[in-house]
Amino acid sequence: MKLNEVVPWGRTLEEYKLMFNLSETDLRATILGCGDGPASFNAEITELGYSVKSIDPIYQFSAPQIRQRVQETYEQVISQLNLNPNRYVWKHFNGAEELGQVRLATMERFLLDYEAGKITGRYLPQSLPKLEFADNQFELCLCSHLLFLYSDKLSLDFHVASINELLRISKEVRIFPLLNLDCELSPYLEPVIQDLLSKGFSASVQPVAYEFQKGGNQMLKINVL
Numbered sequence: 001m002k003l004n005e006v007v008p009w010g011r012t013l014e015e016y017k018l019m020f021n022l023s024e025t026d027l028r029a030t031i032l033g034c035g036d037g038p039a040s041f042n043a044e045i046t047e048l049g050y051s052v053k054s055i056d057p058i059y060q061f062s063a064p065q066i067r068q069r070v071q072e073t074y075e076q077v078i079s080q081l082n083l084n085p086n087r088y089v090w091k092h093f094n095g096a097e098e099l100g101q102v103r104l105a106t107m108e109r110f111l112l113d114y115e116a117g118k119i120t121g122r123y124l125p126q127s128l129p130k131l132e133f134a135d136n137q138f139e140l141c142l143c144s145h146l147l148f149l150y151s152d153k154l155s156l157d158f159h160v161a162s163i164n165e166l167l168r169i170s171k172e173v174r175i176f177p178l179l180n181l182d183c184e185l186s187p188y189l190e191p192v193i194q195d196l197l198s199k200g201f202s203a204s205v206q207p208v209a210y211e212f213q214k215g216g217n218q219m220l221k222i223n224v225l
């Protein structure tokens with residue numbers, strides 16, 4: 001993997017709670033954050049005493065390399081947001097600049113925890129579609145802003161293989177958002193749900209209180225029955 005092939009933007013614990021409808025009981029589960037990148041989710045819930053591991057290919061890089069990459073993508077992402085502001089709901093942020101500042105602060109929060117978290121195995125450099133965990137090692141897996149969002153880059157086969165892998169290691173998987181980068185429902189959502197149902201999993205689309213991409217206020221919740 002090359003660091004310049006991904007856009008590593010990270011979200012906060014508060015955003016994860018809203019994107020995934022996380023209850024107090026959910027937070028007490030053994031959690032895997034899949035593709036957590038520079039999110040401060042892991043740092044924040046670890047500080048609160050909960051149990052979480054995060055995987056992401058960017059964890060093969062050093063803190064200065066990750067900071068440099070995030071800063072390099074800053075202008076590119078902000079100008080993309082400014083090109084199509086009507087595609088987004090500006091209720092959490094007063095414009096692209098404020099959003100950018102929150103993302104940079106979130107990354108700094110993550111980086112403060114990064115070296116310590118690597119030593120204790122909370123940040124692991126792994127990539128879908130194959131992960132190095134035991135069957136049923138986790139109770140809850142959260143995957144934010146990776147599957148479905150990058151439907152133009154990641155194939156249907158990649159989605160099916162990745163979600164099956166997450167269900168091998170976790171009893172429950174939640175994925176958000178269900179839209180692609182153009183803010184359209186991912187064409188893979190329906191075939192993925194059909195694949196899951198045919199394999200005996202339960203899969204349901206649920207409303208959530210988070211909405212930044214217009215219409216992006218739903219997650220997919222999948223359970224091993």
Ligand SMILES: C[S@@+](CC[C@H](N)C(=O)[O-])C[C@H]1O[C@@H](n2cnc3c(N)ncnc32)[C@H](O)[C@@H]1O
Binds near residue numbers: 012036
């Ligand atoms: C847009 S960021 C989202 C970060 C975080 N989940 C959040 O919502 O704040 C997407 C992340 O997916 C990671 N990623 C890319 N390919 C991946 C793969 N095959 N397996 C796991 N993570 C991957 C990237 O490195 C990046 O950090």
